[in-house]
Amino acid sequence: MTEGWLRALRFPRYFYRPARGYWFTSFLAQLIESGEGCLNVTLDIGLTQSQVCRQGGYVRVGDVELPITDLKPTEPDRVVFFDVDRHELYEVVKHTESGFYKLKAVGLDVAPTLEINGIHMHRIKDVDPITDTLYKIRALRPKRGA
DSSP states (O other), rough: HHHHHHHHHHHHOOOOOOOOEEEHHHHHHHHHHHSSSSEOOOOSSSSOEEEEEEEETEETTTEEEEEEEGGSSSSOOOEEETTTTTTTTSSSSEETEEEEEEEESSSSSSSOOOEEEEEEEEOOSSSSSHHHHHHHHHHHHOTTOO
């Protein structure tokens, strides 16, 4: 019965597909710009390390070569994403009628926080977003299988 009622509302369907690619922050762009050669950095907001090589005005990650100027966000706290499947480079921001959404970079090798209309969805003073999330989960004391 509920299914028919929900279908009658005609909500648009959205399908989640994780994006495969590389994340660049102003912190990372500055590090890459600081010299020639290769270094190990995180391109997935702190989950793993990848080798990035800079030669002249280009950065090579695996088989992908990108102009270093395209990796710099337009503002220091924004995140630039290179979508490997679509070969697209874009800032992770969204303007809608109801608000402004962005991933806010808070440091090198640190996961960003989501910011909605200027409000951070995680604490960022004296704590990184991942640790803040872990504190919140610990405070809830979830039980397995509940």
